[in-house]
Amino acid sequence: MAARVRKAVFPVAGLGTRFLPATKVMPKEMLTVVDRPLIQHVVEEARAAGIEQFIFVTGPNKSVIKEHFAQHPELEQVLAARGKTAELAELARSLLPPGSAHSVIQEEPLGLGHAVWCARELVGEEPFALLLPDVLVQTQGKNCLAQMLDIYDQHGANIIAVYPVPEDQVQSYGVVALGRRDGDVSRIDSLVEKPKPGTAPTNLAILGRYILQPEIFDFLLAHETGAGGEIQITDAMLALLKQQPFYAVQCEGRVFDCGSKAGFLAANIAYALDRPDLRDTVLAEIEKLT
Numbered sequence: 001m002a003a004r005v006r007k008a009v010f011p012v013a014g015l016g017t018r019f020l021p022a023t024k025v026m027p028k029e030m031l032t033v034v035d036r037p038l039i040q041h042v043v044e045e046a047r048a049a050g051i052e053q054f055i056f057v058t059g060p061n062k063s064v065i066k067e068h069f070a071q072h073p074e075l076e077q078v079l080a081a082r083g084k085t086a087e088l089a090e091l092a093r094s095l096l097p098p099g100s101a102h103s104v105i106q107e108e109p110l111g112l113g114h115a116v117w118c119a120r121e122l123v124g125e126e127p128f129a130l131l132l133p134d135v136l137v138q139t140q141g142k143n144c145l146a147q148m149l150d151i152y153d154q155h156g157a158n159i160i161a162v163y164p165v166p167e168d169q170v171q172s173y174g175v176v177a178l179g180r181r182d183g184d185v186s187r188i189d190s191l192v193e194k195p196k197p198g199t200a201p202t203n204l205a206i207l208g209r210y211i212l213q214p215e216i217f218d219f220l221l222a223h224e225t226g227a228g229g230e231i232q233i234t235d236a237m238l239a240l241l242k243q244q245p246f247y248a249v250q251c252e253g254r255v256f257d258c259g260s261k262a263g264f265l266a267a268n269i270a271y272a273l274d275r276p277d278l279r280d281t282v283l284a285e286i287e288k289l290t
């Protein structure tokens, strides 16, 4: 039986240059989709999927992220004194159980692969989930990571979520080539990070949710740079692929690439429309604008 996935890594050290000036002093992971920061949406996904240990790879000026998941006694006291029980319950959603949040600093922005490598001691010798907070997957039933863990329970090994993107956007992503089917999933034959225009093997982009075996760290050790002069997790996965299977999963749900302004705005609308307390008002507002 495959070893249980208890830990998740959240790389949150990025500079967020695409959202300047909003991200001048505020981490991009704290940008809100409706009423909670991106990072909270992704942490909630991991918690609902059964993850117990949360590892944040942070950078300078990111202490607010860890604070967001910790208790805020003054605020709690004020809310309690005013009888604001609904707000207290909302606040409680942003708490992680004592001892379950960990952080490590990525001193230099050397790439996603380097960020993951920084978490190696906290992950140890066990499989782990990797969730990029730029990407939200809106699902009706099981969330994306939970769907991936179902596949992992059957197949073990390494699992990568993928989704189709328009051909003219593939060069912005990591892209997979699929091999043979193995029951209800496909083996991955090859991976390439940010393929040059016209060279992508498929339009199946790596979404930003991974379940990886700890041997991935062996291939991040050399700190070799790839696309964009950065240390890429995709290159390490390509190396590990020669030793272990990788499976591609297309999660059921709607994907929002919140690393782009359009994707981020679309996520705000879609998540608001999914909320019974907001749906009608937001629809009416949209109608006024169109």
Ligand code: G1P
Pocket (backbone or CB within 6 Å): 112, 132, 134, 135, 172, 173, 174, 175, 193, 205, 206, 207, 208, 232, 233, 234, 257, 259
């Ligand atoms: C990262 C990964 C890439 C993946 C993407 C998903 O790229 O390296 O493989 O497709 O996230 O958002 P980044 O967006 O950091 O350039």
